[in-house]
Amino acid sequence: MKLRSIIVDDSSMQRMAIARLVNNHPNLAMIAGYSNAIEAINGIKNHEVDLIFLDVEMPIINGFDLLESLDNPPQVILITGNPEYALKAFDYDVTDYLQKPITLARFDSSVKRAMAKCERAQRMSEEDVYIFVKSSLKKHKVVINDIMWIEGLGDYIKLVTNEGNIVILSTMKSFEKQLPKYKFLRIHKSYIVNLERIEKFNRKNVEVEGRQVPVSRRKKIELMEALNNI
Incomplete structure (x- = not known):
């Protein structure tokens, strides 16, 4: 997953510095950079944006003014050299707050927070996602989250x-193509399992609702990595 990102900062040097960090991050995709809030508002209307790196201190329309003008803002990481803005930042439900000068470690930490928030929102939106399947000449409604394994x-x-x-x-x-990839994994040529329903596992099996489902030897590492990410 890559978060589509824009940068809003009146300093061209600062935009370039943040753009470098964005372009070098595997989970971010740079969409555009804007030097003022008016350009940014138009850009947000015309592009799908997941994350804004937003400077607070800009002339005429500052970062907080920009946030107030958006009906349904994407995630925001505020950037400023003034620590006094930190408390005010969280009144706007921003994802994080970066103080200049920005370190790589602190930047990466902010992106991780944005990724986690995005994944939580995605999971919540898929809570009641369902599909229709045909069985015994009838169509059945199946809620994706109710599937334990296939x-x-x-x-x-x-x-x-x-x-x-x-x-x-x-x-x-x-x-398998109809299932969300982060939630389901094919752990054997004959089994796909809902990762969130796994209670425990060993070298040969996973346990779901007290029942054993086999794991192929070549899928063990992939299974462990997938479980670490849920």
């Missing part, structure tokens, strides 16, 4: 859910 049965797959099992005509590969 088991391959030749030309069919079995969805093991909170409400019971549903067998549908599909390949594992085809059904």
